[in-house]
Amino acid sequence: MKLFYSGNSPYARRPRIAIREFDLMDRVEELDVAPLNTDGHILFGHGPGGRVPALLTDSGTFLCESLIIARYLDEVTGGKLYPSETAARELSFKVEGIGSLLMDSLFTRAHENRRDPSEQSPSERQKEATRAGRIYDELENLVDQFGGNVDMGTLTVAASLGYADWRHADDKWRDGRSKLAAWHDDVMMKRASVSETYPDF
Numbered sequence: 647m648k649l650f651y652s653g654n655s656p657y658a659r660r661p662r663i664a665i666r667e668f669d670l671m672d673r674v675e676e677l678d679v680a681p682l683n684t685d686g687h688i689l690f691g692h693g694p695g696g697r698v699p700a701l702l703t704d705s706g707t708f709l710c711e712s713l714i715i716a717r718y719l720d721e722v723t724g725g726k727l728y729p730s731e732t733a734a735r736e737l738s739f740k741v742e743g744i745g746s747l748l749m750d751s752l753f754t755r756a757h758e759n760r761r762d763p764s765e766q767s768p769s770e771r772q773k774e775a776t777r778a779g780r781i782y783d784e785l786e787n788l789v790d791q792f793g794g795n796v797d798m799g800t801l802t803v804a805a806s807l808g809y810a811d812w813r814h815a816d817d818k819w820r821d822g823r824s825k826l827a828a829w830h831d832d833v834m835m836k837r838a839s840v841s842e843t844y845p846d847f
């Protein structure tokens with residue numbers, strides 16, 4: 647398999663962490679395809695999206711969207727990416743959903759921040775900043791429940807918080823959220839899968 651990614655993409659970091667965490671390094675070749683959206687870019691040879699992450703399977707199927715890639719890698723590993731027990735599995739899905747919401751919100755705001763000032767929408771930025779604040783708080787409340795788990799739920803939250811460190815340092819998401827901060831900094835960042843893929847900035 648080939649995984650197409652770009653350096654600090656939080657979406658691509660999800661499968662990149664999973665590949666390291668669930669012993670897929672010898673089965674997946676990672677290809678950094680930055681910069682994206684250039685004329686004749688390799689991704690356009692496979693499909694219309696041009697986004698990372700994307701996975702080319704061994705049988706030649708091109709998969710896009712991080713959630714689909716996680717589902718596929720879960721199948722490939724015989725179910726290693728999510729717990730099998732029902733309650734734990736539902737918690738993992740719940741946490742993955744919240745982590746995904748955070749990623750989308752942070753990414754939207756970062757995109758907005760980088761637009762030409764004449765095109766920026768202060769109300770959109772505010773809406774997403776408020777949403778991110780609510781999600782950080784929810785994660786602080788939930789971390790006692792999920793903190794000991796290593797699955798696509800917790801790995802997605804780690805990827806989102808790392809992106810917040812890079813693009814939204816002003817959020818200061820650790821302030822007043824000591825349990826979430828300790829989980830990210832002292833538990834997740836101790837894992838090679840998480841520290842090796844942390845954004846470079």
Ligand SMILES: N[C@@H](CCC(=O)N[C@@H](CS)C(=O)NCC(=O)O)C(=O)O
Binds near residue numbers: 658682683710
């Ligand atoms: N919903 C997609 C989002 C992926 C995404 O937006 N990736 C960004 C990089 S972080 C990208 O490829 N941007 C290039 C573009 O939108 O043309 C997923 O979950 O995989």
